[in-house]
Amino acid sequence: MRSWTWDPLRREFVSGGATGELRLADSWFVGDGRVRAFERHRRRFSKAALELGCTDADSTDFCSALIDLIPRSGEWFPRVEVLGDDEPALGFRLRPVPSRTDELDVWIPPFSDPRQHPKTKGPDIGRLGELRTRAHEEHRCDEVLLVDEHGFAVESATSSLLWWEDETLCVPHPELAQLPGVTTSLIQDEARRRSIRIEYRRVRPSDLLRHEVWLVNALHGIRRIRAFSGQLNCECARATKKFWEWKAWLAVQMTLV
Template structure:
């Protein structure tokens, strides 16, 4: 991974002259690039600009900055770049950073943990500050339950989203998304899917959903890296946690597998194919 800091005066990226690994992450955004093509780059730009504005860096996010970002991304290969707003030190101005990262291996289905705790995020409406926390949450889910993702659930029992994903689900032919008042992070990929659904005259409803209802429907967890992934398996860590708290011999966490009817697989395949071809070169 390569990292550069933005020189606001000279309008160019430069290699850091000091260690920035302990910098506090104030805002971030990332997207997938395949052979120089990206999906909804304008939406990623807007989301990062909004997040940067929340921490006093909105005026620094210029067209020159984005042009320099695009120039740093190779024309070939699969990449997962990220832009950051960093607090390098308490007595220094905040910095813009760009990280060029190879794209990790992608999956099409997910084994998802229902955690024994409510949403742990501190800043749920701004991408960045909670990234390290959510990485640890996902690592723990992988080590303890062999899960790929973790659902984030509020104190009232409503599912908000995944640790790194937005939630969509199908109620027969209606595509459902979360009630905005639940405070999910604005998702670029979910916004792209919902926009296309409206263009296709697919019924859309914004709802609140509890786990007991969600497990009866085809659920998708979507993001910029993986696109659409179906929830194929849910693992409930709550019973396991409760038995440990009581001092009992813990039972194996229960699992609900979804095999899905053939119609679901056809629909999923068509939507996934459309989304994967919906990439263009980022225009500046």
Template sequence: MHATEDERYLGWDDGAGLVPGPAPAATDDLLAADSWLVEDGRVRGLERHMARFSQACGQAAPDLDGVELFWRHAVAELPRTGAWFPRVELRPDHTLGLRLRPAPPRQPAIRAMLWERPDPRVVPGRKGPDLQRLARVKARAVAAGADDALLTAPDGRLTESATASLLWWEEDVLCAPDAPGSLLPGVTASLITDRARRHGITVRRRRVTPADLDGRETWLVNALHGIRPVTAWVRTGLRPGPAARAGHWRHVLDALALPLPAPERRSLPTG
């Protein structure tokens, strides 16, 4: 990605903490990453983002120390006003960094297409290594008149899109893909499904093909945009279902945003 005028990069130094510096170039070799929306100092599921990033770092660099301390310093640096979409990164040289990025415009709905080529991801279950590959998938979808593209497993089942988790409704049942090994653990999807269960709604994982979504209310969800109902299936022949539940569930999801903790850093180790 290209840095904007308002974007800042802070690299982690074990002795000095987060230090401003030039933003490293985008890479296909990023080991781990995580991003989330901050609006006027409020975030949805921050602890889940932390857990996902920590787990990803543990998988990619088992001997890496200081991830928790880095995270706390990163959260302390987050702006408490305005809309931001920060990203934490573990880079190929095992260095950690924070990109402070203004949030791009949010979309209330989405036009989706099907990715008819093999899934390009190398590490589907970890956010980071495939970000640039997925950005190229999205760019091709945009060039074709869509906003994003749904990926498929070799057996034809749908998994997720280049940028979002897939959810859909079958009558009063909220469904998510059953595709072991091919899904990123989506924070926003987990917030929605957990809340649905608390409301007494049945949540079911199932194998899903494109034909199964014909005429159904289908959402693509992520930390930036929240819930986006699919309002057009580009070049597929599928019919979008009415977005009857999306408005209510946006309010439910928005209510889960909590204030960031007070910007206090833990002391760095001495010695």
């Protein structure tokens, strides 16, 4: 992994990672220089970075320099970030891509969402990473479903939650504390374009069992939840033709940056 830090005086990235507490992060999958919805990722990151006082995050210089660091060959999973407290610094990490999958098993912990900043990607990454390690080691699961204090499903540790009720695409209610996911926004926009009905709902994990349930993010695209473990121990509905059609559609949304 290589790291760079933004130099606001030289208006360029310099080799070496910034230090300090992770305040903000955004990441995306790169395949031969192609990224899905890069502009949406850029806007989400720059908006949050501006709130932390990193005005350069929205500058043309920063965006151009960031794009120059994205490789034009191979598969990667880079991350742009804000670190530090008093004088937060902008950074960029070029990471190899992890294994990508189509389906997964999900652990439902016996406690509510532990995040302290549920609407900001970054500050809780370490905490969520520990939860995913526990899910893997203790329950042989790949992910963790986060539920709020009332027992409503919100999202997973790394992905947005979607599910289908017949031909209706269902999304967790916007009043639930969740990240503004880029991939889920793409899918919802395409559903509207296809005149597919979208419903925003509050559901408990047990309500999801008879439905096709997806977890979606920039790295994996769309994954189907195969089974739950923990508070529930059961398999979910099998993948339908719809699952493979949407995965194929999402795969062609990659464009050169």
